[in-house]
Structure formats: structure tokens, C-alpha cells
Amino acid sequence: MLALIQRVAEASVDVGGRTIGAIGPGLLVLVCAEPADTEAQAARLVAKLLKLRIFSDEAGRMNRSVQDVAGGLLIVSQFTLAADTRGGNRPSFMGAAPPELGRRLYEAVLAEARRHHPVVATGEFGADMQVRLVNDGPVTIPLQITG
DSSP, X not given: OEEEEEEEEEEEEEETTEEXXXXXXXXXXXXXXXXXXXXXXXXXXXXXXXXXXXXXXTTSOEEEOTTTTTOEEEEEEOGGGGOBOSSSSSOBOTTSOOHHHHHHHHHHHHHHHHHHOSOEEEOOTTXXXXXXXXXXXXXXXXXXXXX
């Protein structure tokens, strides 16, 4: 399972001109399932997100988690994270899970996040979304959860 994590001052996602998810300070998490991924990996991804120490402490060091700072999570499906750009100029997305599996695993990530964190906003799986964010830092971290 792939994720791109961005520490944000605020973030939102619109579908059809309507805001469907928004947070203040926290993490914008773009998530992509791969064909061999499982619900167990979805749970490990959420556990990692909640404990990742990328928020500043009193000394200005990245030493606090999203839970420590009571930040929000905005979790958005993003199959393009699986892009293979090695051949030619058009990316291949064959590394992304098929839509049914991708949806199931995205929903597993959301359910796990809601079980363990009070502020979870979402995008809409498969929709044409416009994502807005103010990256704080900037801090952007790729994450891969395997087997």
C-alpha cells in the first residue's frame, strides 16, 4: 500500500464544486492500493500515520504525532501513486489495484482511521476531485507498507 503524507495547515477536497471533506492542521494522506495489498496493511498504514512524529514540539523539532497535536486526517484515494514512468512519456497505472479492491482497501483505511482518531475527513473514491492544501513546512513524506 502506498501513501503520500503531507503535513498541512489546512486542506480540503471538492467534488462537483462542493466541499466534501476539510481539515485544519493535520495530515493530508493520498492513498493507493496495489493488487497484493490486504486489510492488514491498511491497518498498519493507519497505525503508522497516527504515530508518525512529524509535528514540531516546543523546541521546534519534529517530535509529535497527529494524535499528540489533535490534528485532523484528510484521506484521499489516489491510484496515480502507482504510476510507472520508466517507459515512454505516458505513465502506466497497472501497478494500482483494480477498482473493486482499491475501493475495499480505501474503505478499510477509512474505517480503521475512524476507529482510532476523532477527526477524519475523506475524498470520494473514483471521483474527479480538486484537492486544496497549505503544506506546512513543507513536509511531504512517501510511505510504503508491504506484506
